[in-house]
Amino acid sequence: MNLADFTTFRLGGPAQDLTVAKSRDELLAFCREHPLGLSTRDEPDVLFIGGGSNLLVADAGFDGHVCVVATTGTTLTELSDTETRVTAEAGENWDEFVAQTLEKGLSGLEALSGIPGSVGATPIQNVGAYGTEVGELITSVEVFDRIAGQVRELSAVELEFGYRTSALKRAQQRSGTAQFLVLSVTFELQRSRASLPVRYAQLASALDVEIGDTVSADLVRSTVIDLRASKGMVLDSNDHDSWSAGSFFTNPIVDSPEELPAEAPRYPVTDPLSGATIAGLTKTSAAWLIEHAGFTKGFHIGEGRASLSTKHTLALTNRGQAATDDVLELARAVVAGVEEKFGIVLEPEPTFIACSL
Known part of the structure; x- marks a missing residue:
């Protein structure tokens, strides 16, 4: 197979x-x-x-x-009239899980709607989108430690969440394989039909609200799914723009804003647990760097079996007949072009199995 x-x-x-x-x-x-x-x-x-x-x-x-x-199952524990703890098995489909929490009148995960994958993968990468990261809402993760041979529960503090990273991911990078297998993930969510405050400018614009406003959590979910679909980032077997791993590169974080072109976007870097801005760090847009290095939507090499998405330059896509080597060749060209233009090395977001850039 x-x-x-x-x-x-x-x-x-x-x-x-x-x-x-x-x-x-x-x-x-x-x-x-x-x-x-x-x-x-x-x-x-x-x-x-x-x-x-x-x-x-x-x-x-x-x-x-x-x-x-492929494990499934969720359990709810009421902490108070306003807070609920939800634990999901690792194999649960992520977007279906998000939808279930909203159906139960729980808010917090709505901006993370439409993301493909499983619940168990989210803490490893500290998955985030449209101003929310799972690290803000996870209280603990149950794992199997493959070295110790035992089940452990890791708190949010022990997970050491950062931008698109965690202690789980760093352990995997050090050993070249998964030391900790996620068994289940526990979230603390609000019992509310209102969303978290909207933090992302594009989402606020689509909702016609101001940054910091709250709206219906269901409305945020449907709007986010529409935004993701417009970028080819909702799975669709008939849309080759969705034959991808989503955003292929992480948004670079630099120590000084002077490292960036004057017109490049700038965003604060925040601690996913406290929400506090981390002084001295600035995040910019990988998509902006790619586009301004001369790579357009649909850019491809050779026969074009792999290309940048026709909707969004941050996704590398399989046009139906691609091989993994086609994607790697394209990724190397983008990395080299951005580094030559701006002196910034893009970091890939997917996990590479038996291959590398």
Whole structure:
């Protein structure tokens, strides 16, 4: 079976050994059968797949054991008249989970609507969009520590959330594989039909409100989905602009605004837990840098099997016949062009499996 069947890029070669874990017991059994330790370091490690929305897998596939995390289930705990704690199993579909919370009269996740993938992937990347990051709302994450061989609960403080990163992601980057497998994620949400204050200018404009205003959480959800769809970032089998991993590059953060072109967008960098602005850091737009380095919507190399989205320059897309190497070639061209023009090195957002830039 090809791993292309399990990724939103629809790319990736064969899996030699694939398990679909539909229950917590099946998932833990797989983890215990394939521990991460000195005895296994000379063998191919395992690949865990949730929604496959943040993976770029090599054309040659993956030689090790593959586990598709398909666990489901949610539980609610009322903390007060205004606050509710919600725990979701890692394999829950993210957007369906967001919709469920709104149906139950809970707000907080509405700006994160329409994002493909699974609940378990969100804390690893500290997924964010339209002014909200999951790190602001997560209270704890239950994980299986593949080195210690035991289940652990990590608090929000221990998760050390940052912009598109966390302690989970950094541990994975250090070891080259997942040390901590997410089992479930717990969020603290408000019992309210009103949204969080709107923080993102494009969203505020679409809603015709001011930054800081609140509106119906359901209205924010529908507006965000419309905005994402206009950029090809809502999954649609008939729209090749959505055959991607979403935003391929993170928005760069610089130590000094003087490093940026005078006309480049500038945004504050905030702590996802406290919401406080981090002094001395400035975030800019990767899409702006790409466009002003001369890469237009639909830009491609050669036969164009892979191209920038025709709707949004931040997404690299499979036009239907692409190979992973086509996407990598395109990504390298964009990175080189932006660095040559602005001296800023773009960082990829997807996780690369058996391939690299």
